[in-house]
Structure formats: C-alpha cells, structure tokens
Amino acid sequence: MSELGELEPVARQSTAELIAAQLRSAIMYGVFAPGTQLGEAELAARFAVSRGPLREAMQRLVQEGLLRGERHRGLFVIDLSASDVRDVYLARLAIERTSCQLIMSGNRGEAVVRLAEALDNLVAAGQSRDRNAMSDADQAFHQTLVSCSGNTRLERMAQTLLVETRMCLAALQEHYPEPDELVAEHRALVDAISDGDEQQLISLIESHMLESIDRLVPPSS
C-alpha cells in the first residue's frame, strides 16, 4: 500500500476511535457475551480514560448496531437471534456478491494476488487445527475480498457484518466446517476469479452464504 517515498499524512485517530476498535474486538471474540451490560465506570477505569471519550466510542458501536442502548439503564451487547443470523449472512451475500462482480470487471490481477495470500494463511490456520486462527483467517479472507472491490462503503459495511458473523460463530462454535472443506470452498472462489468465470464465482459465493445459514440455524425455521 504505502510505497517507499510516498509520504502519507500521519495516522492520528481519535481516542474514541481507538476505544471503539478495542471494544469491537472484545465483542467480536466474545469477551463480552451477548446481552452483557457495559458499565461506563468500570470500562472507563479499564481503558484509563474518563467517561466522556468512552461514551463517544460506545455511541459509535450503537450506530454500528453492535450495542443496543436503553435510556437511563445502560448499553448492552446485542444478542443474535436466528433471524439475526439470517439477516447477517444475507447482508453479507449482498455485499460480497457485488464485490465479486466489481472485482471481475475491475482489477482482477491484484485481487488474485491478495486473495491467494489470504488463502495461504487460511491453509496454514487449517493445518494448525486452531478454531480461532481459522476464523481469523476466514474473516481476513472475506475482508480482503470486499477490499479488492475498491468500494469503501462496501468495505465499511462488511467490517461490521464480519464482526457479527464472528459473534455467531462464537455462540455456536460447534457448527463450523472441517478445515479441508473450508479451504476448498475458499480456494474455489480464488480459482473462479483467476479463471474469470463470473457465473461460477457468483454461484459459489451464494452457496457459501446460504449453506452457512443452514449450518448455523435450524434449517426448518
């Protein structure tokens, strides 16, 4: 990204942004279980900041939909119902399908390179048989996929959806595909991009999402 000699403006993110990132990560990994109340005083003490910046950070997560606020009562981590799981994966399908189409009609070469690297990481994680590492690599892959679309709005939306995806997985950790299967599905995606087979790619990403829904929620409902 940042080539040598390419002087970029120094990254100066606000305190609220930093705290929001930490909280987001904590929610994602299940440190705060769904439904948990986030007490302001305690959190502020942990981050060693005042309640002001902390509240600003939490408002960001409320806007993102990760926290639900009840006035005069506090902020709570959302809990995901079966219908939420469907919503999340269908929204991901919307985002990632369009990302795929943009990649196909855009800079396909770069996408293949970046996704191949993400795939390697996924393979390595699969061999380690570490569920968490696999999820990390899985998430990184899809983040890269959307990033390759070059559409910042899709990217932003995908980030939130991937956090929610991770919350689903943390809650229903038993339902997760075998490493081989996981790798195979993602390799197929890269291959389809590499081959320029858009029809196949769309079909793959659709089944990828729809099967995930069936795996995570009672298929009957």
Added chain:
Amino acid sequence: MSELGELEPVARQSTAELIAAQLRSAIMYGVFAPGTQLGEAELAARFAVSRGPLREAMQRLVQEGLLRGERHRGLFVIDLSASDVRDVYLARLAIERTSCQLIMSGNRGEAVVRLAEALDNLVAAGQSRDRNAMSDADQAFHQTLVSCSGNTRLERMAQTLLVETRMCLAALQEHYPEPDELVAEHRALVDAISDGDEQQLISLIESHMLESIDRLVPPSS
C-alpha cells in the same frame, strides 16, 4: 405496524440519537455543504445542549461515514468525489438487489401494497413539479423497498446510503430525471414485483442504479 392492543415498549431515544438525526437531516438537505466544518460550540448552542451529548451524536455520524474527523482540528462534512458517487450507487445496487430478491421469495403481497402507496406519493410529488418533494418521495420509495426485505441490517445500511445519495443530488441538482421518467421507472419496479418477474425486477434495479451513475458523473471516467 403497532396493532391496537399490542403494547410495545415506549420509544425512549437518547439525546445523542435525536441530535444525530437532526444533523443527518441537515447534511442530507445540504444545510451543511460538503466540506463544511461543524464547530462544536456553535452547534451545541443551537441545539441548546452541552458539548458532551453533541460530540456523542457527531461520533455516530463519523462512524456512519457522513462526517470526517481531523484530530485537534474538527469534524467536517464529507465531500463526494466522482468515485464516491459510483461507490454509493454500486453499494445501493448491492443492497437493493438483494432486497428485491428477498421480497420475491418472501412476503410479496405486503411489499406491493406498501410500494404502491410510495409510488402514489411519488406521482403526487411529480405533479407538483417540486424537485425536493420528488427527491423525498424517491428516497421514501427506496427506503420502503429495502424495508420490505425485512432485513434490519440492509435497512440500516440503506439509510446511510440514501443520505449520501441525497447529498449527490443536492450537489448536482441539474441532473435529475424528468418526473414522468422517474415515475415510470418506479412503476415498472412495482409491476415487476406484482407480476413476480424476478429476472425483470433485477434487471430494472440494475439499470436504475447504473443509469444514475452515468447521469451524475462524466461517463468517460
């Protein structure tokens, strides 16, 4: 929505939420032109609140992507480049196309009823020849469309994108379709849903977005 006898929890929105809604609306209608700095002291005085709640509200809009923050310098309304216009409409395409598919495989009847009403409003706005009213009705139509999908995440994302859409239109007000054309396009969408012709519906929503891009940005770039 709220049937008689259906006792829902009373709506108690936070101050930050209220302020955020007002600011969002102001940005949408161009009250704050793109690039404008939002001074905290002045705004806080206008809303008759302290800077605390105001800052919380603004952090929401930053997360939403409507405001861009430069540390120790202030918050500014984003300005939309040509590439942003493309991004917004392509993201809308992602959201609305999936919404269409969900409607077709879901509660199509309700969608037709609600969209027919939205279409009536659009027709009325078209007859009034009031650009602003037309945009309002246009926006409401698409909001309804996504709402009919029943997917809260798609709904949330669409809201932000529609605000940005409105910003585009405010900036390039000359490029807006004739009332008849606008109504016709939307009527075709409703008809396709009513007829159950998914192929046609998807095709319509795609051209609806892609043509908008061509209309708003130099087609060459």
Added chain:
DNA sequence: GCCGCGCCGATTGTTGACAATCATACGAGC
C-alpha cells in the same frame, strides 16, 4: 525581501462533579 521563530486567540480533547433516573430491598397496610 524572505524565512524562521515565538506569541496569542480560538477550538478541540478531557476531566471531575452534579442532577436525574432506575432497580432493589425493606416495611406498612390490607
């Protein structure tokens, strides 16, 4: 004349304290 340096007003970032509201526990009354 031009460049670098330091001061100054203004704005943002942060904090601690105060007011308002809610949940819980306890006791009076029926």
Added chain:
DNA sequence: GCTCGTATGATTGTCAACAATCGGCGCGGC
C-alpha cells in the same frame, strides 16, 4: 401472605471548567 409505597444505592445523563493543540500574526535575523 400478598401488595403497594418508600427509601436507598448505583448508574446514567449532563454540564461547565481545565488542559492541549492548532492556525494566524508579528517580530527579528539573514
């Protein structure tokens, strides 16, 4: 014994003051 009313503790919502940083202006030096 159960219900309602009340007191209390804790938490959230809000505010005004303080600290830190930035942009602009004027001065001195080269």
